[in-house]
Amino acid sequence: MLNRRTMLAALVATTASATRALADGGMSRISAYAFSFPALSGDDLRLAAFTGKPLLVVNTASLCGYTPQYAGLQELWNEFRARGLTVIGVPSNDFGAQEPGGTSETMQTAHHQYGVTFPITAKSVVVGAKAHPFYKWAAEVRPREVPRWNFHKYLIGRDGYITEVFSSAIEPADTRIKTAIARALADS
Numbered sequence: 001m002l003n004r005r006t007m008l009a010a011l012v013a014t015t016a017s018a019t020r021a022l023a024d025g026g027m028s029r030i031s032a033y034a035f036s037f038p039a040l041s042g043d044d045l046r047l048a049a050f051t052g053k054p055l056l057v058v059n060t061a062s063l064c065g066y067t068p069q070y071a072g073l074q075e076l077w078n079e080f081r082a083r084g085l086t087v088i089g090v091p092s093n094d095f096g097a098q099e100p101g102g103t104s105e106t107m108q109t110a111h112h113q114y115g116v117t118f119p120i121t122a123k124s125v126v127v128g129a130k131a132h133p134f135y136k137w138a139a140e141v142r143p144r145e146v147p148r149w150n151f152h153k154y155l156i157g158r159d160g161y162i163t164e165v166f167s168s169a170i171e172p173a174d175t176r177i178k179t180a181i182a183r184a185l186a187d188s
Helices: 004-023 069-083 103-113 133-141 175-186
Strands: 036-038 044-046 055-060 086-091 153-156 162-166
Touching: 055 069, 069 086, 069 103, 069 175, 086 103, 153 175, 162 175
Parallel strands: 055 086
Antiparallel strands: 036 044, 055 153, 153 162
């Protein structure tokens, strides 16, 4: 569920970006850093706080066959965090109703069962007309690579744009993901 602050922040960022683009005489693309999510902790998780750093944004679910990927995502976080990568989990009930609970159930699965320490957002819609603005943006820039199930992964480069997309079936420890992250971290 989107809150007013999330919607307002996305609207302000979009308006400011469009205004700058018009002032520059051209069109500027909006980056991932324009968005924020309500955090599982209740605060706002503003992607602008990670400007210039790669992000791996993953829609998650507690009751999915892919839920053990939380452990692999935590390993990626442990391996690449010091170099600047941030992993962000976005719980969603969009696929198979596999995130039916509330905050405490999500915390139980992510934090207690899998030892996750990377940021987790509040439950969000990731597909369709009611999708969170980040996911609407991602669907607009990568229309053939929208989430089709839980644990879909968007790698955002230092410039704030999607550099790679990995399907649910690709495990976090897969060489393709690690190579893409290393490349994103090396880009200046």
